Amino acid sequence: MLERPTSKAGWTRVAFGEVVRLSKARVAEPEAAGIERVVGLEHIEPGDLRIRRWGDVTDGTTFTTLFKPGQVLFGKRRAYQRKVAVADFEGVCSGDIYVLEPANDWLMPELLPFLCQTDAFFDHAVGTSAGSLSPRTNWTSLASFEFLLPPIREQSRLVEALSAADKLAGVQHDLLTRSESVFKALFKERIGRGFKPADYQRWEEDDEPNMCFVRLSDVASVDRGRFSHRPRNLPQFFGGPYPFAQTGDVAAARGRDFSASQFLSDEGVQYGKSFPPGTIFLTIAAVIAATAISTTETYCTDSVVGIVPKDPLDVDYLEYTLRFTRPYLEFEVATQTAQKNINLEVLRPLTIPWPSKEDRDAIAKELAAAESAIRTIEARQAATKKIMHEILRANFEVPA
CATH class of the missing domain: 3.90.220.20 (DNA methylase specificity domains)
Structure with missing residues (x-):
């Protein structure tokens, strides 16, 4: 894990709005403009910087906020849900999502999404939200968030460590998704074969002649x-x-x-x-x-x-x-x-x-092993995210 810096000499206190700008690009007719994907808050997973789901513009949308690859999407509604993602494709998104990008060369673009994941930033966003049923923060409030900005060389060091951890978390996410799919298929095959989908309470001997x-x-x-x-x-x-x-x-x-x-x-x-x-x-x-x-x-x-x-x-x-x-x-x-x-x-x-005692034991062991593998991956992914959190906490949330 990246060690806590021994000194923050040379770090500069800045407001978020000094180094980040809100993109106001819009596209009135996304489909006519050749845009294929639409992203709503429901498509962004808390704690995951990748956008893994989206809708199709051809299915119809009222969204007109344009985003491009490399820009950061931040959910301003219910900010406590901690929804931040980096776009790797072009699309339009909900008006409840801010599209952010560096305002100048003071801040490395690759560091921006990690900065938006810090507890301090989320606490500020939640604390400045207004509304009871569906609280929203606003750009003026977000722009006032202050933090210590490291020099570019230190930013590069942070980006290297955080990107490596995020890449590992992505690999673990994909592995977890595949493992869960395998478990579901195995679960259905080993347990579900004994049930008739139309009626759990009746069965026909011809369906499962060897099943008790x-x-x-x-x-x-x-x-x-x-x-x-x-x-x-x-x-x-x-x-x-x-x-x-x-x-x-x-x-x-x-x-x-x-x-x-x-x-x-x-x-x-x-x-x-x-x-x-x-x-x-x-x-x-x-x-x-x-x-x-x-x-x-x-x-x-x-x-x-x-x-x-x-x-x-x-x-x-x-x-x-x-x-x-x-x-x-x-x-x-x-x-x-x-x-x-x-x-x-x-x-x-x-x-x-x-089924027979032998088969019951075998089925249970097989499913338990598959489920144990899922828990192991989850634990490793949690450990990776904890490392990322500690790096961010040490560098952006510990007073100089």
Whole structure:
């Protein structure tokens, strides 16, 4: 990682608007001008400097703001979303996107997008935004942002380090995308082959002659969580050592990466129901059929169901299978009054494919290995972005 500079002697305090200008180029009829691509805020991913998605001008657009390769696109609406990208093609973009470029030779063009990624710049943009539902910053406010500008030689050193890290992050992004595609295809092949797309609850023997089917309640206990005392928010029920799973905790989890956001006290557990390690939690209200696996004894709210496999070694296969049924449970089974929900009468008789023990283990190991590879890539990408963040913090956010 690039070391923090020992001295900032020779660095110059400048306003953003002194070294960066807002491009006001417009094109009234993009299609007639030969422009093919249109970019909205939804096409820019937070923290990713590449524009990987766009719309087609031929599909119609009202956007007229012109951008060209090398210019920086900054989302001025909801700046807290941290949307910054460097264009590598010509196009038109939303009026909620500022098109930025260096105003003079004081600032290297390659450094501009990284400068726009600093916490200090985003804090300024958010702090100067106006509006409640859809806050926007304005150019006058952004132009007033002050920072220490390094000499060109130091800028070149920073650009070299940051560009290398950004290139690595791009490679990791592409690898992650391909790995996720492989996992989805594998997931569908290994688990989905047991389901008829038109109807999860029925099957024909001719479709899968070697596949056994069972009801969920045949291979696992299925019980709703409980935390029945009212009011629930009395402080004496919380703050203890007992993990308490809520809908949001399960929805935010990724496989075994589950952690409770609240913990019950000795008094609180008297009103709850606990589930052993290796329980599959499945949400049944508001968020439908999100799943996670516990690694410790855990209590859960009554909007979560605890599914405990009769054979603990089946937990991974069963979680993958339940994960596959989520669209069916969410869009075809869930009923809605004030919010979507499903009940035990639906879950317990749910029909699922149940191959031999040997096949279940093999399928679970294969999918777990593929998913582990994805987590490894994600961790490495996060480490790369952390390095970039530290370089920016050390050079632009630490007082001279």
